[in-house]
Amino acid sequence: MNPIIRLRGVHKAYGELAVLRGIDLEVPAGQTVSVIGPSGSGKSTLLRLLMTLDRPDQGVLEIDGESPWTMEKNGSQQPADERHLRQVRGKVGMVFQHFNLFPHMSALHNVMEALLRVLRLPRTEAEARARERLSAVGLADKADAYPAHLSGGQKQRVAIARALAMQPKVMLFDEITSALDPELVGGILALLHEMSSKRTMTMVIVTHHMRFAESCSDRVVFFDEGVIVEDGAPKAIFHEPRHERTRRFVDAILGPEA
Amino acid sequence: MIFDWQFAWDTLPKLMAALKVTVAATVLGMAVALALGLALALARRSRLQWLSWSTAGFIEFVRSTPLLVQIYFLFYILPGLGIELSAFATGVVALGLHYAAYCSEVYRAGFDGIPRGQWEAASALNLSRYHTIGRIIIPQAIPPVVPALGNYLVAMFKDTPMLSAITVLELLQTGKVVGAETFRYLEPLTLVGALFLVLSLISAAGIRGLERRLQKWVAQ
Known part of the structure; x- marks a missing residue:
């Protein structure tokens, strides 16, 4: 089966700063992958490229077999037009x-907006789906609240409902608990765990929660200085790392003998 | 010189009629300025380099030349180009163009104030550029700049006497005409000033009210 995400020799620099320096990665559909590594190692940049918020300087990036930035036309590869880019982008959330969140819209309308404008669902259907998604994240009673009146944890739940409502094939989570108060982290991680256990979506999760990465993912990728240092099953990464850098990182966070 | 209240009272109807012209010029001119200013701000942000640069040039040109020169220019040059407008319409266009340049800078500040995360969230939801700007960016960019736009409304209102230069019988010109006919300038000119003052204060209050209503979704 073709991988839903495929990167080959991907490089990305911001100005002088080389953030990704040759990434090869293939993710089969339905897999949950945790991406770990020190700050500035390029984890978030990887997600930005997968979301097509930025484009690679070099290398191949394919979502579900298609490059967002190039398209085939008259038998040759051409720069993609807006329509092609959006067609590929629609597979990712x-x-x-x-x-x-959009501060000028209620929780319900945050979720509904793209259903109406992008998927062009009829209003009643969009609202039904949005309410259903908000209930699924435990916020049925906050549908009419504006983001300013929600707690951090509630905001993040709305954001998750908003992304899930679009039913993407690939979901990307960029340190989604880092801005939350500690007591709210557990609930969000439980929600992630519930999603990944369904195996219906491919999930790429950038996280600093090693125990979560270990217990909830099929695979862990360790990033450092813009390259993938190690890529394997959670047990292997956390308990028998093959590389010294992985060992030092895992030890530093979990403590030795963890 | 004694202020003749009776004479002032008798003059008032004429001035009120002229005030309608002044208010109409302001309202129409501001409508042009708000719409065109937004278009200029968007064109200035365009990814098309030629559009962005020519818009920036236009804005700079308009802001760097006097309004009076622009009014004369349009009044005397447009007919030569086959565009026949009344003096009033020419005045509205001139005020609108001039203030559009200023309003576009205000809108630009509003756009710059939107966090990058809003654009990224819109992209991640696969919204088109049209919907991103129309549904996400503009509704957030405008409420914070309403006070600044309101300042230009009042400024434009106070610039309307310049239209008298191209024969528009607005408030000041009418006051002067009354003065010339009766050789009494004190009462009409005082009333002209008072009317400008009252309307400026009313508009400023209206803008504050609008600002409060637009900000309702912001945390209390």
């Missing part, structure tokens, strides 16, 4: 560290 993302939840951000800082939620990025």
Whole structure:
């Protein structure tokens, strides 16, 4: 089966700063992958490229067999037009560290907006789906609240409902608990765990919660200085790392002998 | 010189009629300025380099030349180009163009104030550029700049006497005409000033009210 995500030799620099320096990664559909590594190692940049918020400087990036930035036309590869980019982009959804809810819309309308404008669902259907998604994240009673009146945990739940309502094939989670108060983290992680256990979506999760990465993912990828240092089953990464850098990182976070 | 209240009272109807012209010029001019200013701000942000640069040039040109020169220019040059407008319509266009340049800078500040995360969330939801700007960015960018736009409304209102230069019988010109006919300038000119003052205060209050209503979704 073709991988739903395929990267080959992907490089990305911001100005002088080389953030990704040759990434090869294939993710089969339905897999839950946790991406770990020190700050600035390129984890978030990887997600930005997968979400097509940025484009790679070099290398191949394919979502479900298609490159978002190039298209075949008259038998040759051409720069993609807006329509092609959006067709590929529609297969991916993302939840951000800082939620990025639309502050001028209620929770319900945050979820409904893209259902109406992108999927062009009829209003009643969009509202039904949005309410259903909000209930699924435990916020049925907050549908009419504006983001300013929600707690961090509630905002992140709305953001998750908003992304899930679009039914993407791939969901990206960029440190989605980092901006939350500690007591709210558990609930969000439980929600993630519930999603990943259904195996219906491919999930790429950038996280600092090693225990979560270990217990909830099929696979863990360790990033450092813009390259994938190690890629394997959670047990292997956390308990028998093959690389010294992985060992030091895992030890530093979990403590030795953890 | 004694202020003749009776004379002032008798003059008032004429001035009120002229005030309608002044208010109409302001309202129409501001409508042009708000719409065109937004278009200029969007064109300025365009990814098409030629559009962005030519818009920036236009804005700079308009802001760097006097309004009076622009009014004369349109009044005397447009007919030569086959565009026949009344003096009033020419005045509205001139005020609208001039203030559109200023309003576009205000809108630009509004756009710049929107966090990058909002654009990214819109992209991640696969919204088109049209919907991103129309549904996500503009509704957030405008409420914070309503006070600044309101300042330009009042400024434009106070610039309407310049239209008298191209024969528009607005408030000030009418006051002067009354003065010339009766050799009494004190009462009409005082009333002209008072009317400008009252309307400026009313508009400023209206803008504050609008601002409060637009901000209702912001945390209390």
